[in-house]
Amino acid sequence: METIIKAQNITKSYKMGKTTLDVLRGADLSVKKGEFVAVIGASGSGKSTLLHILGALDKPDSGSVHYQDQCLDRLRWGKLNHFRNKTVGFVFQFYHLLDELTVLENAMAPAMASVSTLGWPALKSKTRDRAHGLLERFGLKDRLRHKPYELSGGERQRVAIARALMNEPPLLLADEPTGNLDSQTGDGILRALKELNADGQTIVMVTHDERIAAQAGRTIRLADGKVRES
């Protein structure tokens, strides 16, 4: 199967006062199209850092990330924004919804972010229909006009997944998507992710929970700043 994203020899360190903390020390990762990969590791092992580097939210100190034939290190601002907007969808542990927008608007946000004011009228109806469809699929049909703070944790995370899928990205990156939810709600989110994967969506999910990682098709372990296949 075709490799969708490949990280090679990634290193990343953080300065904590006078000491330097090496988080990633030559991590390698390759994800094929349609895979559901879980990255597991202890707290502070660099899982989220790796995910951010894969999603171009952060840059590695060394090493390279290739999305298909494209090297992310060489992308300039515009292309990088385009990559974040069209190629990856992020699901965060703390949902990170925009409090000022409604559920529907939050779901539509990635589409709105990539279009100019003049271009919006032509896309508005199509975008709205897709957001409606996604939110309906995740059981949020009756919550369209609600604000994020009016929703439960599980509902917020489902809105976040709908938002992440808005622009039909080939790669979905989920950072501890169930980490802030009770087990029952978390199971619901996992089910949703598995259904998406079944439909062909490539997913990379970070978790520290072995039980949750077991739901993915492939699990890789991050320890001592390096990746080890489980």
Place this chain on the structure above:
Amino acid sequence: MIKWLLAWRYFFKRPISILAVVAVALCVFIVLVVMTVMNGLLRDFKQKNHDYAGDCVIASDSLVGFGYYEDFMDILSQQSFVAAVSPVAKGVGLVHLKQYKWDSGIEIHGIDPLLHSQVTNFSDTLHYQKEKPENAFQPKDAPQLDGCVTGIDVIPLGRRNSDGTYLYHNEPMWLELVISAFPLNIKGGLQRSLDLVSTKSFFYSDDSHSGLVKVDGAVIYIPLEQSQILCGMDSPIKRVSSLHIRFIDGESVESSVAKVHDLWKKFVAQNADKPGGNLFENVRVQSWEQNRRSVIAPMEKEQTMMTMLFLMLGVITVFIVFVVLYMIISHKSKDIGILKSMGAPMSSILGIFQLFSVFIALIGSLIGSVSGWIFLYKINDLEDWLYARHGWQLWDRTVYAIGDIPNQVEPEVLAVIVGSAVLACMVGALVPGLQAARKKPVQSLQVNQL
């Protein structure tokens, strides 16, 4: 597109934006009121000076004046762009009010009242002879006597009401004014005939209220010929201090003054060798604005100073908007990170805060402009009310020569103020907006804690 939506929502959902709106509204209100009143006062003052001087003034710097003015008046009267010309013989003197044993220094202006009314607004400044300025120097009940028109504030006989308005009698008062002048010979020295001082009695015939403090408080108008005699300008050649010219309607003052200047140069060249021709050296041809520069310039400077002072208010607005946006951005760091993770470009992030500042500026300007307009609309009623209730006037009318407080809002002034407010807010939003736009997504999401 998302920048519009978020800017609008931030504007309405963040109570702190009200603080910025109030700051902008107050700033626009104050600047609008001050600029309108100051502009109005300056415009009114300039108009009064224009009305007083006519369009063009040919004036001598010397009290001796210049001769052959009638010849030049003939030349001017043949010009198609000239509507009327009025000669004025000026001098300094003393006035003594016999009934009240009162004396004061004065400026004597000798004029032909009809001619002068055709060039200036002299007839409009009169009270009793407004309709018949040719009778301005005819005292009531004794038209055969020499009359004089006094500046309304020359004689302090309790002519003011307590609110500063003038008290007029139905008929002119019977007052004899003894005017003494110092006649100068053609060389500028005092004439030594029988006496060093010329004295003559005139009888009060009317008031002149030009609205110019220095004129109304110092000038006494008498007939031209009398002034020439009193000031020694009647011999050996008849002289005047100035010629005031009115151009026909629609003529540009600037180009007409230039034409008069050319005519004057030719005239001087032809007459310089005549007796007293050297007096032409002191004569200048000026537009009314140049002629009245010494009185207009200080007021213009005052207005500029006021504008500068109130521009400082604009700096405060910039600072307040800066602080408000800085606070909002520090609270909205997560949102910026979310937007960046979605691929929102820097321009969109900057755009959110620029639009936010524009909303603050526009809503603040709207509130400030409307409240400023209402305040100005009612400013005279408010002043009347304050005077009636507390005896307080914003401008003491016994000191300031103004009628109503100017309150006409000029659209161009309003446009400049609103435009400046928008610009000031955008400048205030620029630094925090750029700071937000340049943040790394991970920094903004505060996920760099591993």
